[in-house]
Structures are given as structure tokens and as C-alpha cells.
Amino acid sequence: MAHYKAEQDDWLIVYLKYLLFVFNFFFWVGGAAVMAVGVWTLVEKSGYLSVLASSTFAVSAYILIFAGALVMVTGFLGFGAVIREDRSCLSTYFCLLLVIFLVELVAGVLAHLYYQRLSDELKQHLARTLAENYRQPGAADITTSVDRLQQDFKCCGSNSSADWQHSAYILSREAEGRQVPDSCCKTVVTRCGQRAHPSNIYKVEGGCITKLEQFLADHLLLMGAVGIGVACLQICGMVLTCCLHQRLQLHFY
Numbered sequence: 001m002a003h004y005k006a007e008q009d010d011w012l013i014v015y016l017k018y019l020l021f022v023f024n025f026f027f028w029v030g031g032a033a034v035m036a037v038g039v040w041t042l043v044e045k046s047g048y049l050s051v052l053a054s055s056t057f058a059v060s061a062y063i064l065i066f067a068g069a070l071v072m073v074t075g076f077l078g079f080g081a082v083i084r085e086d087r088s089c090l091s092t093y094f095c096l097l098l099v100i101f102l103v104e105l106v107a108g109v110l111a112h113l114y115y116q117r118l119s120d121e122l123k124q125h126l127a128r129t130l131a132e133n134y135r136q137p138g139a140a141d142i143t144t145s146v147d148r149l150q151q152d153f154k155c156c157g158s159n160s161s162a163d164w165q166h167s168a169y170i171l172s173r174e175a176e177g178r179q180v181p182d183s184c185c186k187t188v189v190t191r192c193g194q195r196a197h198p199s200n201i202y203k204v205e206g207g208c209i210t211k212l213e214q215f216l217a218d219h220l221l222l223m224g225a226v227g228i229g230v231a232c233l234q235i236c237g238m239v240l241t242c243c244l245h246q247r248l249q250l251h252f253y
Contacts, residue, residue, distance in 0.1 A: 020240045024078040030230040031071025038064030050145035063107040127158040135169035147183035153211040155204040156184035
């Protein structure tokens, strides 16, 4: 009977090891995906960050990168712990899973809070940015962000092209008679902004605010979905790690 129980324990340990090994592979892939989303956000979409009032969006991306890197390192530790059947490594692995879960929870809360006030922030900040900072001394990053925003989203102005009538740049001699910046034009050439006709510039209902708000909302949703997916894997991993740790403890004692 004791021999049968020992064999049963061995079978359970092998079964749990294979389950944890398979889980760890998907967990590692998930970590790579989390880090990739964070890096993509900062590298490809950083051109829009200068027009945002707060740094919450960028902070969420940095947290994702940190969490993704930690997941990948933890994944290697998990593989080693499973292969060696080392209980101390399994304990460390469990603690790291818990830390990563808490980090992703913080990122998720930040993203959710930012999503709740996203619309108000854009409405208050973007119009003021266009009016006060575009093409002004020391605001090169904002100018580049606004130009890229209008070209990428094919829009003009915060709510409409009429917003530019209140811009310090358009009212200055530097504008050379432009009614809107050249980045509002469908085909950008020098001083094309002197003609604010719908055939020449982008006339989009809702302006750039609507398009930027939708873009950020979709991006926050993607970040949240990836984070939730990895968090679910982590919960499974913590359960499997506890089970394997317990079986190994019973097996050796």
C-alpha cells in the first residue's frame, strides 16, 4: 500500500511538472507580448505624448515594459525550478509571480483611472495647446506632435479647423497669411495652409479630439487586455506552483 502511494505521488509530481512547464512557456510568451506592447507604445506612439496633459499614459507603458521584462526573467527561473524540482526556487518563483501580479494590477488601475478622465483632459488641454504653444519658442516637441497628429489622423484643429483662428501662431506675422498650419493640408506643401477650403484641408467632424480620444481608448483597451491575459496565467501558475511545492515537500518528508 505504501509502495502504491509512493508511485501515486511520483505520478502526481510528474503531472504537475509538465503542467507547470507548459504554463511557464505560455507565461513567458505572454511576458514578451506585454513588453512588446509597452515598447510599441513608447516608440511608435510617443509622437502624441507631448499633447497630453499628464504622463499617466507613458507611465502605464513603462510599467508594462518593466512587468514584461520581469515576466521573461521569471519564466527562465520557472523552467529551472521545474526541471530541478528545487523547492526554494519554486518559492522564489511564486513570490515573483505575486510581485508581477501586483505591478500589473497597478498598471491596470492607472489605465482605468486615465480612461475615466481621458475625454475631459483632451478637451481642456488640446485646444489650449494649439492656441498657446504651437510654433512657440521652446515648444518644438509640441509642434512636432501636433503636426504628426493632424497628418496621421487626417484632422485639423482641436474640435474643428476654426480653432486655429485663436492660435498665437496663426495671428502672428510668422504665419505668413496662413489660416491653418500646413499640417492640416491633404497635400502638404509650403504655405498650403493659406487656403482653408475643404478641398485643401481636412475638415473632420469632431476634429482631432475625437480621433485622438478613440485612439488612446483603443490603446488602453489593448494594454488592459494583454495585462488581464497574463494576470490570468499568473493565477494559474501560482496555484500550480503551490501544488507542486506541497507534493515535493510530502514526497521528500
